[in-house]
Amino acid sequence: MHIPDGYLGPSTCGFLYLIMLPIWTAASRIVKKTLDSRQVPLLAIGAAFSFVIMMFNVPIPGGTTGHAVGGVLVAILLGPWAACIAITVALVIQSLLFGDGGITAIGANCFNMAFVLPFAGYYIYKAISYKAPIDSRRRVVAAGIAGYIALNISAGITGFMFGIQPMLYKTANGAALYCPYGLNVALPAMLGEHLLLFGWVEAIVTALVIKYLQKHALELLAEGRKIQ
Amino acid sequence: MKIISKLWLFIGVLIILSPLGLLLPEHFKAGSAWGEWGTGQMQELLGYIPKGLGKLSNLWSAPIPDYAFKGWEDKPLSSLSLAYISSAVIGVLICVVVVFILGKFLKK
Numbered sequence: 001m002h003i004p005d006g007y008l009g010p011s012t013c014g015f016l017y018l019i020m021l022p023i024w025t026a027a028s029r030i031v032k033k034t035l036d037s038r039q040v041p042l043l044a045i046g047a048a049f050s051f052v053i054m055m056f057n058v059p060i061p062g063g064t065t066g067h068a069v070g071g072v073l074v075a076i077l078l079g080p081w082a083a084c085i086a087i088t089v090a091l092v093i094q095s096l097l098f099g100d101g102g103i104t105a106i107g108a109n110c111f112n113m114a115f116v117l118p119f120a121g122y123y124i125y126k127a128i129s130y131k132a133p134i135d136s137r138r139r140v141v142a143a144g145i146a147g148y149i150a151l152n153i154s155a156g157i158t159g160f161m162f163g164i165q166p167m168l169y170k171t172a173n174g175a176a177l178y179c180p181y182g183l184n185v186a187l188p189a190m191l192g193e194h195l196l197l198f199g200w201v202e203a204i205v206t207a208l209v210i211k212y213l214q215k216h217a218l219e220l221l222a223e224g225r226k227i228q
Numbered sequence: 229m230k231i232i233s234k235l236w237l238f239i240g241v242l243i244i245l246s247p248l249g250l251l252l253p254e255h256f257k258a259g260s261a262w263g264e265w266g267t268g269q270m271q272e273l274l275g276y277i278p279k280g281l282g283k284l285s286n287l288w289s290a291p292i293p294d295y296a297f298k299g300w301e302d303k304p305l306s307s308l309s310l311a312y313i314s315s316a317v318i319g320v321l322i323c324v325v326v327v328f329i330l331g332k333f334l335k336k
Contacts, residue, residue, distance in 0.1 A: 004264055006284035032334045040331035045235050047323040052242045052316050055295065056249040059258030066261055067249070085334075089326050093319055099290030162263050169280060177280035179263065189262050217231035 001066070001158050001190075002054075002094065003109055005102030007179040008161060009169040016161075017107030023084065023115055030081045039078075042220075046074040046086035051093065054100075058201050066198035069113050069154070072121030072147040073206045077213075077220055083118035108161055112154045121150030121206075134221050135214045144207035151202040152194050159183075159190030243316040247309035250295075254305060292318070 008016075035043070053070035060066075075083035088110050094100040101109045128142035163183030166176045179186065213220050229237075253259075260269065267277050267285050292298075295315035296308055303311075 001261070002264060004285065005287045006278075006281035007263060009280060028334060035331070035335045037331065037335045040328060040335065041232055042235075043331065044324045044327040045232070045239060047327050048239050048320040049242070051319045051323050052239060052246060055246045055312070055316055055319075056242075057253050057258075057261070058249075059253040059256040061256040061258060063258055064260065064262045065253045065258045085330065086327065089323055089330070090319075093322050093326070095290075096288075097290060097292055097319065097322070098295050098315060099288065099293040100295070102284070103288045104284060158263075171279060175276070176278045178278055178284075179281070180274055180278050181263075186263070193262060213231075216234070220231065 001069070001109070001113060001155060002091075002101030003105040003158065003161065005104050007102070007165070008105055008108055009165060009178045010104070012161065012165070012168065013104045013107060015107075016105075016111050020107045020110050020115070023111075024088065027081045027084045027088075031085060034079075035082070043078060043082055043086055046078055046083065047089040050074055050087050051090035053205065054090070054094065056201075058198060060193060060197055064193055066193055066201075068147075068198065068202040068205050069117055069151060070202075070205060071113060071117040072125070072143070072150050072202060073209050075118035075122040076125050076143060076146070076206070076210065080119045080122040083122070084114050087114035087118060108158075112158050112161075116157055117150050117154040120153045121146040124149055134218060139214070139221070140207050140211045143210040144203040147206035148199040148203035151199045152191065155190045155194035155198070156187065159187040162186035162190065239320060243313060243320060246316045247312045250308060250312050251305060 050070040054067050057065040057067050069087065071083055071087050074086050078086065091101060091109050091114055092106060095103055095106055095109070125142045125146035128145055129139045132138040132142070160183065162179045162181060163186035165179035166182045169177040171177060181189070210221070260266075265273065267282055270277050270281065292315055296311045300307060300311055
């Protein structure tokens with residue numbers, strides 16, 4: 001889901017940077033209000049977890065690969081705004097140091113994976129686990145469903161960004177300038193593979209860790225302990 | 229053990245297991261992620277490289293491209309796995325340092 005340099009045109013990239021600026025500003029303002037210095041290690045673990053879980057490329061045999069983002073878990077544990085910061089840190093390092101995701105697409109990739117994904121996941125989790133006891137099975141199921149749906153929403157939007165490029169930019173004779181695949185190809189491709197496989201990876205990772213924390217560190221799941 | 233230490237241990241285990249993310253796709257003959265093809269692959273898929281894409285794709289030259297050391301492209305999978313683990317260690321360390329620096333500014 002890491003859009004490389006060259007797949008999105010300049011105005012798309014610029015637009016998404018512009019959208020992310022106020023989101024990053026709000027995230028730092030909100031986290032600043034609530035972040036206790038004892039919670040900084042947890043935020044660091046969140047960024048590290050997201051970084052390393054994205055290295056686990058899962059293959060569709062003979063086809064493409066994909067991976068979980070871990071962002072829904074980070075959002076459940078730290079709240080969506082802190083998750084936004086943690087995942088942004090991971091994505092920027094992946095882009096600058098490892099060429100995973102383009103530098104022109106940092107705005108786009110952060111919008112998909114550091115904004116849409118943790119927020120969608122967090123609120124789906126909240127809705128399904130509404131009033132459920134902190135150690136209940138419903139919370140594990142809610143975490144899994146939130147992971148699955150949020151990763152797919154994020155993949156869908158990524159597919160949409162790819163897919164509108166041929167409409168936005170073409171040469172005089174109609175050839176594509178950036179991503180050459182339109183919505184009819186990009187959307188089903190991105191959504192299909194995530195619905196089929198990668199969404200389940202996010203679901204399983206999220207649900208298993210929540211289940212583990214219910215047994216071993218219930219306090220991390222309690223409301224009010226959150227950074228936000 | 230405190231839960232924070234357990235979580236760090238968990239990250240450590242993930243780092244050690246990370247080459248699975250390299251070896252499994254190799255084993256199942258899976259290519260790159262959708263929409264993350266290099267220009268070479270693009271040429272194969274499409275028969276041409278979109279002009280803007282070709283221009284922008286080399287904009288940034290990452291120091292450890294694709295979690296492998298430069299010039300290691302043709303090394304055996306065992307070396308690539310080692311590079312992958314090293315990348316995971318480096319990436320995690322930098323994540324931690326950056327968050328702790330941000331934490332200095334962000335804590336109330």
